[in-house]
Amino acid sequence: MTQEFLITILATAITAGTPILYAALGELLAERCGILNLGVEGMMLVGAVTGFVFAVRSNDPWVGVLAAMLGGGALALVHAFLTVTLQANQVVSGLALTLFGTGLSGFIGKPYIGIPVENAFKPVTLGFLSDIPVLGPVFFHHDPLVYVTYILVPVLWFFIYYTRPGLHLRAVGENPAAADSLGVSVYRVRYLYVTLGGMLAGVGGAYLSLAYAPTWLENMTAGRGWIAVALVIFAIWNPLRAMLGSYIFGGIDALGFRAQAMGVMIPSFFLKMLPYIFTILVLIMVTRKAMANRVGAPGALGLPYDREER
Amino acid sequence: MTADFLVEMKQITKRFPGVLANDRVDLQVKRGEILALLGENGSGKSTLMSILSGLYRPDAGEIYVEGRKVTFKSPREAIDAGIGMVHQHFKQVDTFSVAENIILGSKEAKFLLKAGKVEKEIEELSRGYGLQVDPTAKIWQLSIAERQRVEIVKMLYRGSKLLILDEPTAVLTPQEARELFQVIRQMTARGQSIILITHKLNEVMEVADRVTVLRSGVAVATRERQQVNQRELARLMMGQDIIVPSKKNPGQFGQEVLKLESATADSDSRRPGLKDISLTVRQGEILGIAGIAGNGRRELAEVIAGLRPLSKGKILIGGKDVTNLSPLEIIEEGVSYIPEDRLGSGLVPNLGAVDNLILKEYRRPGLGRGPFINRRKAGEFAARLIQDVGVKVTGLEVPVKKLSGGNLQRLLLARELASSPKVIVAVYPVRGLDIAASEAVHKMLLEQRSKGAAIVLISEDLEELLKLSDHIGVLYKGRLMGILPVEEAEPEKIGLMMLGAQPGEVMAS
């Protein structure tokens, strides 16, 4: 009983954490190149709705995911244009994006409220992997989008720390003038990763509407975009830690649900608060430690770059 | 004809909002020569070279490399054409290792970063030129001289045919400067060309083959080194004869103002910090502090300014114990601090001259009342200071980061000296300044001395210390090796103390 319970909680932690993980990876990429994008919530919502609409229309969830990437990416591209080319304030632009994305998704999704997706993502097993005791049911009884993150996270981690384009990405985020003086195109790098980041946020949204709770509800992200932004800090801009953080958040989220289902007498709004409170606590702890170790935000995070400025 | 030159710039013009930084400048560089580019602060040296290295785009004019016309759209294109520049403010990623900084953007590295291989290449390359760098060290752990070597190696790694050094010696000790000159002579021996930006006449005479002089954005002359002397260069550079250096009056020492008793403090990194420092400075006295970088000079300044806590010992100002008070309380005790890092901790880069100048004074009645600031009065106050010290600004509200180095320093001094401080801590106050500006700064410091300020002057320039100080103390590994009256402080002796000798030993030998 307790082992089974634990397995369910852990497995749910992963499903609940995955949409946040996608969004956090996206935000991580954007911030690594120096652009703060507070539009994650908006991009996720747009991803969720476009993903849902296209999945319903085409009856293929993968088409939905593709559409969600395009939707999230398009929004991020606007952010890149405003903040990189026009050098607008990144916070303001990001907030505007969230407001815009929220409104737009509500508008597009109106006719789709309450409609089911026939072909939502379903858990698939992976042969012998899924048969391993404990680990199998926890990690390998999920839908394909979860498996994608198992590959994506280590690949991104390796990419950022051990490849040439990863080095350029980090350099642009730390000191764009240094990168520029050696021929790394700051504009190109920033456009690229901000847009990629938006695409990932879009997938995160689509995960909600096509796998986690296969339906469209207005505002269905419920603040997950903001959690993703916070998690990037917890992660100290490292994808592996982002994964861990997402799962911790997902776990507490899942625990709250279970507790409620089992009739534990804790007010439900408190349970809903729990993951957020926990995130804040973790943030405070981690940031203090990171400061002591001289690892922290990319040096140029939030700053526009202009070559002739000094 | 043109192919005789490695690089030729013709009629280069560059305008910034409100300033004509380069006005139809011509410049030629031959293969294998060291060309000095001489000019006062703000004369447009850095701008001209930033154009040559592809960072800025000229408004007009042409550039030829080996006889072919080029237009650089980015620094990358200049690097590809064999032109590399070491900027006045190093362009490095502090959190990266030396190797990562060097291979950044290089075509050598393919998709994977092979750290081991690159590190070996860098070590071989740097050894070949006698430029010692540890490829695995992180930039933030390095001293300024080491960081400069990294910048040079970075350009050598890209096979630069022309290396531009923007005031490289401004941040070096005399020994380090000599080492650098050795390196660049070696490079010219291999056929590479060097442009050395400087405003130090003796450097021109020491290493340059030819010199081009800029004044107010105009190239006023180009000469062979053999055919000029310092006097003529000074006249070309400033449009007037060499300034007679200000003379120090004999000291009139009053009461003890600043007193450190066994002051001990930590440092940020691997450096030693401060150990057991005791010293006193009286009214009207300048105490010069010599020492090689990394031996506690900066820590000493920060301790007195209240920016670094003491772990042991005491600081007294006018007899009052001020140990570990907040910087604001220290300021209120009458301490002024002129830090080495002007744009980082001295001034606020994005604010205009007015806001920067009132940063310390806004609490004073007249400028401010309660939470309010009287902008009109503030403007008048700033304008007066600016006129007093002769800062050239394009506007009172233009962000100060646009000012040239010399003007920044004057602005900072104007603010710090405006309040007639009791104690002044000045760290490298003339670093990067031209002759006229240095002289102005020295005069301002000597004036404060006659007014009775107690001054701690930290400098890497022994000549400056000998000229201004009444006493000279030498720091080595965080300890004070001794304090000598300036009459007894021969350069040789100080030099040995900087390397760890006790004053007694030196005299015996």
Ligand SMILES: Nc1ncnc2c1ncn2[C@@H]1O[C@H](COP(=O)(O)OP(=O)(O)OP(=O)(O)O)[C@@H](O)[C@H]1O
């Ligand atoms: N990016 C910029 N934006 C606006 N003005 C600038 C910029 N760069 C330089 N200037 C102005 O152009 C003029 C020339 O500056 P420059 O930095 O080339 O002088 P410099 O000869 O290198 O002086 P220093 O010896 O102080 O380094 C100065 O008046 C400076 O204020």
Ligand SMILES: [Mg+2]
């Ligand atoms: Mg300059």
